[in-house]
Amino acid sequence: MVGEKIYTMADMLWHRSELSAGLVCFEPLPHSDPTRGEHCNLQSEKHPFVRGPRRYQTDDFLYDEGDITRHIYLLTSGMVRRCRVLANGRRQILSFSLPGDIFSMTLHHRHSASAEAVTNMSVMFVERRRLLSLADSDSGVAQALLEVMMRDHDDMQEHMLSLTRSAESRLARFLLRYSVRLQCPPQLSLPMTLRDIADHLGLTLETVCRTLNGMKCSGVIERAGPRQISLRDRSALECLAE
Amino acid sequence: MVGEKIYTMADMLWHRSELSAGLVCFEPLPHSDPTRGEHCNLQSEKHPFVRGPRRYQTDDFLYDEGDITRHIYLLTSGMVRRCRVLANGRRQILSFSLPGDIFSMTLHHRHSASAEAVTNMSVMFVERRRLLSLADSDSGVAQALLEVMMRDHDDMQEHMLSLTRSAESRLARFLLRYSVRLQCPPQLSLPMTLRDIADHLGLTLETVCRTLNGMKCSGVIERAGPRQISLRDRSALECLAE
DNA sequence: CGCACCTTTGACAGCCGTCAACTAATGTGG
């Protein structure tokens, strides 16, 4: 039943593969496992509307804003950002996806944002119409997709609540959230640039840089490199995140 | 199939009622119809986990932040706001719900925000566990809920994209969006206070007031009263919204 | 009438965006 203990989209599809039509066969691994996604073993012969994994290089486009929404994507390795570019030239990053995440689930006929490779990455894709019509007949699939959407919904809501806060609070929340997604390792190695982070949080890269240095000076975090961050004082960080 | 032409949650439940277990029997009406929701006719005897409509007065709480998520709500008349209060005392309004909207669909065991009556209103509620387990066996219900979540997801994403913009852009987008939800009437009569709007858009009520007056001075909108707004120049408004 | 509450308007300050210059890291070709 929905909400039982299926924690990632990959888990879900995998779970579903046992109960329902065997949509995909995917061995779930924790995000922190660097080989995650490599073990992906989709039965493309049996389900020709599930394809991949396909590889992309850093900064490649998976699709562009305005493209027809033909597929739904399951990231198996690397990182993806979903972007929208405004008339004034500013870019907004709606989300960063990690292995196991599904993205591009929408009702719209066209993508409202592009998807780009933050790092080298690989992805499975599923034909949208077929998946939705499968969900029509197979309640297991529909329920699994429902769970994905609910999780995504909850996540996005939290992010929304970040965007009205101070730069320091936004960054603290971002770091904590990212750490949790990676199963709370002591150190974070951010694959995206400061500019990416800024565009995700509605800040400028200068503000991100300054704020990170501020947090370093106050001893909340350490910075080995620009994007090598260790959360030195998690409770202080949670305090800033409030 | 998902995405076909089911436009509101009420439509969906109504649609479902024909195809699946007859979850509720609800006659869908456009948002702009002031009697919407009054025609609600739930078969509570047949489906004891669907209850209502229950009435609330302005500023009543439907539930509080931290309460157990026992129900999912279908608004049948009036308006609801979902709020979270921060440690510093500031309030954030995540969404305003209109008749036909469903809210409180989450995976979490407890509500992450409270729900309060903006106006006198009435609501149907459905036992969450039973609805989800019904979705488990009935793909029609699961698919209908999936569609609700996808629509909500798309909406929330648009709102997220508002929050990093200027006060003028946020307000323009808010007015346009609200107008669309009401089927684009020439005039808007906002039921929520300026303070509510401010807390929804991540602004202060002073900024909302000043910005609205600025838009009035430049002739984009007219204001009969503080909350009686007519969109005088929609294309100019869309330009501000960019 | 008087008391809430909502809205309006003004003065002022601060956070953060903008612009600019500089450093560091990486890659490319000679």
Place this chain on the structure above:
DNA sequence: CCACATTAGTTGACGGCTGTCAAAGGTGCG
């Protein structure tokens, strides 16, 4: 191996948008 280009990150100066504080209308309701 070095010169050079390119991109990412850092730091400083400055200004504007918007938050904060304060006080004065409005409006509705008891």
